[in-house]
Amino acid sequence: MGDYNQLVVLDHIRRARESVSRVELAAVTGLSVQTISNVVGRLLELGLVEEGARQIAGRGKPRTLLHLRPGAGYALGAHIDPVSVTTVLLDLAGTVVDRSVVPTPDGSDAVVEAIAAEVARMRTLVPDGEVVGLGVAAPGPIDPEAGRVIHPPLMPSWGDVPLRDRMADATGLPTLLEKDVAAAMVAELWQRSTDRGGTTLFVYLGFGIGFAFAREGEVLSGSSRNAGEIGHLIVDADGPECFCGHRGCLGVSVALDRLVGEAVDGGVVPADTPRTTPTELDAAMARLAAAAEDGVGGAVAILERAGRRLARGIVIVTDLIDADSVVVGGANWERLAPYLTSAARLEFAGHATMRELHGVGVDGSAVGLWVGAVGAASRVLDAAFTPHASLLVAHPTGS
Numbered sequence: 001m002g003d004y005n006q007l008v009v010l011d012h013i014r015r016a017r018e019s020v021s022r023v024e025l026a027a028v029t030g031l032s033v034q035t036i037s038n039v040v041g042r043l044l045e046l047g048l049v050e051e052g053a054r055q056i057a058g059r060g061k062p063r064t065l066l067h068l069r070p071g072a073g074y075a076l077g078a079h080i081d082p083v084s085v086t087t088v089l090l091d092l093a094g095t096v097v098d099r100s101v102v103p104t105p106d107g108s109d110a111v112v113e114a115i116a117a118e119v120a121r122m123r124t125l126v127p128d129g130e131v132v133g134l135g136v137a138a139p140g141p142i143d144p145e146a147g148r149v150i151h152p153p154l155m156p157s158w159g160d161v162p163l164r165d166r167m168a169d170a171t172g173l174p175t176l177l178e179k180d181v182a183a184a185m186v187a188e189l190w191q192r193s194t195d196r197g198g199t200t201l202f203v204y205l206g207f208g209i210g211f212a213f214a215r216e217g218e219v220l221s222g223s224s225r226n227a228g229e230i231g232h233l234i235v236d237a238d239g240p241e242c243f244c245g246h247r248g249c250l251g252v253s254v255a256l257d258r259l260v261g262e263a264v265d266g267g268v269v270p271a272d273t274p275r276t277t278p279t280e281l282d283a284a285m286a287r288l289a290a291a292a293e294d295g296v297g298g299a300v301a302i303l304e305r306a307g308r309r310l311a312r313g314i315v316i317v318t319d320l321i322d323a324d325s326v327v328v329g330g331a332n333w334e335r336l337a338p339y340l341t342s343a344a345r346l347e348f349a350g351h352a353t354m355r356e357l358h359g360v361g362v363d364g365s366a367v368g369l370w371v372g373a374v375g376a377a378s379r380v381l382d383a384a385f386t387p388h389a390s391l392l393v394a395h396p397t398g399s
């Protein structure tokens with residue numbers, strides 16, 4: 001799938017969701033009808049698209065409609081976080097065919113083994129040879145060139161792990177490693193049927209916070225692919241102390257251990273609530289969110305304050321990259337959503353520098369809780385089937 005036009009046409013057919021005709025493809029891509037016919041012929045030969053119904057439009061000859069063949073390719077994705085390992089099987093249309101979530105086992109050996117077992121099981125669900133590869137999403141920082149995960153937070157036994165090669169050895173599949181938040185951003189871009197124009201900020205709320213950026217459908221990931229590590233952006237000069245020595249850093253303002261600590265101090269959750277391991281912290285955070293939902297004043301105050309600080313950070317970064325849309329996802333998003341959404345509306349109205357020029361929409365992830373794993377699998381499909389500007393440079397012609 002090296003041909004740029006071929007990828008462009010396939011991408012349009014995939015995103016259209018409904019069947020499209022060759023004439024419509026010519027109109028949206030700007031390619032000639034002859035070029036479209038040639039490209040579609042190759043896509044039909046490769047089995048990536050299928051012809052369906054004939055459409056009668058006006059007096060011209062009926063148009064044969066085309067649609068993607070979702071079973072023409074599959075990708076596997078795994079997302080590792082301190083609490084759980086999620087594995088998904090995606091088809092070419094981006095539909096989740098199967099998924100599983102298991103508690104994160106102790107140590108990287110056991111995690112590799114757990115993912116490999118799920119991968120082996122899911123591969124039996126689709127024809128042999130149709131799986132394009134495996135994507136693994138892990139907390140940053142990562143070294144994508146070497147395929148290594150380097151001291152992931154809250155996973156102290158990990159150290160520096162050559163995760164990509166170990167997953168490839170364990171599964172026999174081509175494997176890529178991506179930072180969780182960048183993978184989640186790819187999932188959003190891959191799943192959207194609308195056009196991918198504009199500049200988007202993706203905010204990932206897990207145990208901490210991560211940011212990713214995309215412009216015109218391309219993720220901007222930086223020189224070492226770790227862009228977005230701005231946990232030490234100061235969003236509240238009177239905020240909580242951070243280990244870096246400053247006060248009110250964004251990361252510490254929304255970190256699970258900090259919010260749970262405030263809930264314990266404020267008597268919102270019992271003082272003996274276990275909160276040592278990531279799993280315990282996650283459960284304690286769920287109690288805090290439930291208390292806030294029940295209207296417990298102290299709980300609401302904690303999450304509203306976190307929402308305001310987060311909104312402040314989002315507005316600063318939105319201004320920095322002049323984004324016109326913000327997408328928020330990750331395991332902690334649903335718990336913070338009610339408090340963040342209202343705070344963000346006020347913050348954008350009052351402080352965003354671009355507010356006179358354009359509005360900024362803040363939406364929840366379309367992909368939901370599985371976004372990290374779906375993103376890792378999407379990244380594999382994306383590498384294989386999506387036209388990128390870098391490809392255009394490498395292949396300036398083509399038909």
Ligand SMILES: [Zn+2]
Pocket residue numbers: 231232242243244245246249
């Ligand atoms: Zn800090």
